[in-house]
Amino acid sequence: MKRTQPDRHGHFGIFGGRYAAETLMPALLELEAAYRAARKDADFKKEFAFYLHEYAGRETPLYEARRLTEALGGAKIYLKREDMNHTGSHKINNTLGQVLLARRMGKKKVIAETGAGQHGVATATAAALFGMECRVFMGEEDIRRQAHNVFRMKILGAEVVPVAAGTATLKDAMNEAMRAWVTTVRDTFYVIGTTAGPHPYPIMVRDFQSVIGREAKRQILKKEGRLPDLLIACIGGGSNALGLFYPFLADAGVAMTGVEAAGKGLTTGLHAASITAGRIGVLHGNKTYLLQDGHGQVRDAYAIAAGLDYPGVGPEHAWLHDTGRARYVAVTDDEAVKAFVTLSRQEGIIPALESAHAVAHAIKTVPTMGKDKIVIINLSGRGDKDAETISERGEVKG
């Protein structure tokens, strides 16, 4: 595959770019220059690798899920255990990278947006580690739903700023974080949690997350002596998926499927399936597939997993979709909840509800594949945070 994307302004085909207010443009250009310098700098790479290993606890296992494989009776399933990272999800890979970059740029304060709170916790963690001031913007509705993570952020010394605007969820938190950044841009670094936002965020977050795919590739070659046939990962903004997919893009034999949240069903309007059911639009600094009405007003996303509850998707995914390199599907709340319980009982691993979407798709597709095939599912986070949601649904009797 040709590596001509993105262009120098961050365009993946027609997607991506830098659709930002002029006040932010100089900061984005400064960030891009700083990031380009950092990624060529051996010391920065060494420092990042050090913290991933010594602090986040990498590498994470590539675990052969034998009982699940047996139960489904098709391809052999491996789980990339991002749930075993410090703070419980893949989010720490990116926040360590961005906070290290912030420190290198001489910034003393960081801000972040968060939906479920996983990225907020990961940012607060990295900020505490390096003694930085941290403010996390979070919708009031999410604060209510994710009280546990709110308190974790506070324990870590971060200020959690409630956002009442709009529907008071992730999209509104991101709006407010961008406004706060416009106001404090001279001394503050904005840590975006996914492969979206204005250039260079989509490539920066992808690069920091691609440790997932690089490890998985090395591990599968060691265990199986060959590359996998299929990669499966859930998609909200798309950072865990791109982290896994990216190092395999040039390997034509490796298929990849991104799993969006179909929520209560694609026809109900209550979902977060931007690629499957959205139209091309511009939000939060990039052009991508977007849930919107016929007049270009952005719709609220819905998903049982708060981390998938975003009306857009990273521009590189939009491009991978259009070029056909990756395939995108959607699974419903019900399917994700069933998969959540299945994985817990088959393997003793409670997945995040986000990751359960990837498992749910695997449950559908793995039985149709031959036993000689190999599938890697990205288990992006752990599911402790979702115990209450599961309990409320009555799926598991107390």
Place this chain on the structure above:
Amino acid sequence: MGRIEERFTALKKEGRKAFVAYLTAGDPDLEATEKLIPALEAAGVDIVEIGVPFSDPTADGPVIQAASQRALKRGATLEKILAMISELRRTSGIPIVLFGYYNPILSYGPERFAADAAASGVDGILVVDLPPEEADELRRFTDPAGLAFITLIAPTTDPKRARKILRRATGFVYYISVTGVTGTAVPRPDDVRRDVKRLKEMTALPVVVGFGISTPAQAATIAPLADGVVVGSALVRLIGDKGGSGDLIPAAASFAAEIRQAIDDACPGLGKK
């Protein structure tokens, strides 16, 4: 010569400063907007910026966010706003700038938007989240249609970048006087004087100052430093407070007249020495 250029030429001849007023279209409803604009014009507004409401206005403070939400709830769309402007154009020659975010335009279709905006009597557009790096996808349609592409310069824009931006600017230059969102901070006159002077050395276009001017006194302080001032959030707040009540139009007109008076008192013009 377009309406924007004509207005600035006339003002310059008189030695006066432009009063640019921003309001969100469709707040409290489009009928009210259609009545507000001629009333503002009669009260001395030179150019009106008509805000196209967007669900996610990331460059706006709480006042304009709330107005956008109200307008959307009342059903304002780009299509209806353009129809309102067509109607307005039967009786008003005030220069009109459409002010907003890119997604509603992208959804409408850039080519169709350029044709319809020009036909309805729009003179210029200001798209907050379309910096010069991304602007060609819209300007390739709006430039040939004769729509001025109003460009923002921020306090964070360095001179090299400003020069690059100004090379392609048309209509007038909108200088954002505070590092922040709309209507939340007050500009510092010394900074504005320095920055506008620097911009005037780079461009022959008029430079107006906005984002944070909310009182007659502030307008009087800033107007002498530039070619005009923009008052947005303060007017939008007043419109929000009055809502659909009977004194909405007179209250808005009287606020605009106060700003006009303050600007003219600070810059009396050539005819009134």
